[in-house]
Amino acid sequence: MFKIITLIIAVAVLIFLISSVFISLNENEKHAAYRLLSLSVIFSLLLSVPFIFHFSEFYFAVLSGIFILIILLLIIPVKGKLHKTETPKTQIDERNIMFSRAELIPETERFINYYSEHPENLEKDNKFRKNSGLLQAGTAKYNSLLFALADASFYTVESFKYRVDGKLSETKIPVSPEKITEFIKKYMEFSGAKACGVTELKKYHLYSYGGRGGAYGKKLTNTHKFAIAITVEMSKKMTDTAPAAPTVTESARQYLEVGKLAVQLAAFIRNTGYSARAHIDGNYEVICPLVAKDAGLGEIGRMGLLMTPELGPRVRIAVVTTSLEMIPDNQFQENSVIDFCIQCKKCAVTCPSQAISFSDREKINEVIRWQINQEACYTYWTKSGTDCSKCLQVCPYSHPNNFLHNIVRKGIKNSVIFRKFALTGDDFLYGKKPKAKAFPEFMKIDVNN
Ligand code: SF4
Ligand code: SF4
Incomplete structure (x- = not known):
């Protein structure tokens, strides 16, 4: 049974990673796409080992337990410290x-x-x-x-x-x-x-x-x-x-x-x-x-x-x-x-x-x-x-309004643990100091400045 649970979770994670590769390519985020693809390959290789070598049911129980724990940690609401926002007391000239x-x-x-x-x-x-x-x-x-x-x-x-x-x-x-x-x-x-x-x-x-x-x-x-x-x-x-x-x-x-x-x-x-x-x-x-x-x-x-x-x-x-x-x-x-x-x-x-x-x-x-x-x-x-x-440009909240980034936005809103995960993920995929991208094609007009 634990073997099947592990397989279901692994396939779901892989589908998510691979769809994220395509979404990133569509966003012209080549660096992110490359890293997500590498993650998918490493993840598949590592996970195929226990299946190929017929590891024991106990091993799969531990593995599925770890997966479930990580997923729960990311999706369970954890509010974190309350940061009061105040309204201005004075007017600006x-x-x-x-x-x-x-x-x-x-x-x-x-x-x-x-x-x-x-x-x-x-x-x-x-x-x-x-x-x-x-x-x-x-x-x-x-x-x-x-x-x-x-x-x-x-x-x-x-x-x-x-x-x-x-x-x-x-x-x-x-x-x-x-x-x-x-x-x-x-x-x-x-x-x-x-x-x-x-x-x-x-x-x-x-x-x-x-x-x-x-x-x-x-x-x-x-x-x-x-x-x-x-x-x-x-x-x-x-x-x-x-x-x-x-x-x-x-x-x-x-x-x-x-x-x-x-x-x-x-x-x-x-x-x-x-x-x-x-x-x-x-x-x-x-x-x-x-x-x-x-x-x-x-x-x-x-x-x-x-x-x-x-x-x-x-x-x-x-x-x-x-x-x-x-x-x-x-x-x-x-x-x-x-x-x-x-x-x-x-x-x-x-x-x-x-x-x-x-x-x-x-x-x-x-x-x-x-x-x-x-x-x-x-x-x-x-x-x-x-x-x-x-x-x-570099703000993690500025990413396009699509399935992948909306999941991340929801997680950020929901859990203080997810916020740390999202920040590390953003640095990993887009870089700590994201570089400027090329001009959109139609803007690359050769003019003599
Ligand atoms: S990144 Fe640019 S626009 Fe933003 S505060 Fe600095 S100088 Fe101003
Ligand atoms: S600290 Fe991060 S999330 Fe906040 S405004 Fe700056 S880039 Fe955006």
């Missing part, structure tokens, strides 16, 4: 974020005022000012054609700035909060969003003062009651080339996609008679990852980005704030993400600017969390010319 500081022009009144109030940032910012800059010639990853393409997407998103808000319809369309919430979520997903969630708008979601364009220095006074967060998927093939040009081409493309959805959704809500404003690239009043977390779309990980359950950080986010009555989602509090991040550190290891902390979460502005060194990160962007995204 948008003038302090890097995009705002990068827009300051030396010797202008704005520049002088900002650095007289924040002299601690001047030296740090002068470092990125010496570099060529995002999407500029002379940067390490310069690619004239793909930078032109990324710039075209940013240019198109910018044209939406006149459409983030607008006229309200005088007639209100009567619809219940339950029905309109469901309708909006379904329509967003139908239109290409990966996920859509709702939260009550909190003070800490909002920047205190604007930091970009015409909003610079203005106190933000958004009084909407609800916020709708929308995510779209970034292509794995494109982000796998990080920090090369296709990754910024993809970021820009998805800012455009999610911006389009948010602008259309805000206009639709205004057409039903309720005020609504879209918050899209370069035109935010809210901090999108904080809104998306409270809208139930994910958790904030070590690299400071939203970690979604199906795609990890491989998403772009936009938000619509509104006075329309809606049903908020439950806040997301996924302990396993923080616990996995505490052990993983893969983003910190691979970050080319050492901007990501290796330590556990720390108290920053009265809240326990991780915070990246935004100056170091942005300075690297101005050197590479792209938005880097190496952290996003």
Whole structure:
């Protein structure tokens, strides 16, 4: 009997390993496919020995016992230490974020005022000012054609700035909060969003003062009651080339996609008679990852980005704030993400600017969390010319949304023991410092840079 149990388990493991080889080949993960194939061969050879040499039933009893024990250890829920997540106690002034500081022009009144109030940032910012800059010639990853393409997407998103808000319809369309919430979520997903969630708008979601364009220095006074967060998927093939040009081409493309959805959704809500404003690239009043977390779309990980359950950080986010009555989602509090991040550190290891902390979460502005060194990160962007995204590429949560990786994601969520297994497995299959992959075929256009 134990011989049959051993055989059934061995065949199941082999089927899993071999299907994983094909899935990896399909994902263009040759290194992982090769290692999985080697594992399958070693596993088959080792297991064939007791069958060929007719080992005793006792031996098979021990072997099947070991297999069952390993499987149970991996699938039985083991919660592990609880890592409390806290909501921010203060608002962020948008003038302090890097995009705002990068827009300051030396010797202008704005520049002088900002650095007289924040002299601690001047030296740090002068470092990125010496570099060529995002999407500029002379940067390490310069690619004239793909930078032109990324710039075209940013240019198109910018044209939406006149459409983030607008006229309200005088007639209100009567619809219940339950029905309109469901309708909006379904329509967003139908239109290409990966996920859509709702939260009550909190003070800490909002920047205190604007930091970009015409909003610079203005106190933000958004009084909407609800916020709708929308995510779209970034292509794995494109982000796998990080920090090369296709990754910024993809970021820009998805800012455009999610911006389009948010602008259309805000206009639709205004057409039903309720005020609504879209918050899209370069035109935010809210901090999108904080809104998306409270809208139930994910958790904030070590690299400071939203970690979604199906795609990890491989998403772009936009938000619509509104006075329309809606049903908020439950806040997301996924302990396993923080616990996995505490052990993983893969983003910190691979970050080319050492901007990501290796330590556990720390108290920053009265809240326990991780915070990246935004100056170091942005300075690297101005050197590479792209938005880097190496952290996003190597994150074990970023793997494609398919059978193999979803089993792993489920295991990570379920058990602290599985988390250790998954981390070792990720290093074994993809490497501790995964390398950038080749450009997608159609992007390998030979241009004279
Ligand atoms: S790479 Fe690892 S440590 Fe970094 S965010 Fe992803 S899971 Fe967390
Ligand atoms: S984008 Fe690049 S430089 Fe910035 S934190 Fe991520 S890996 Fe580091």
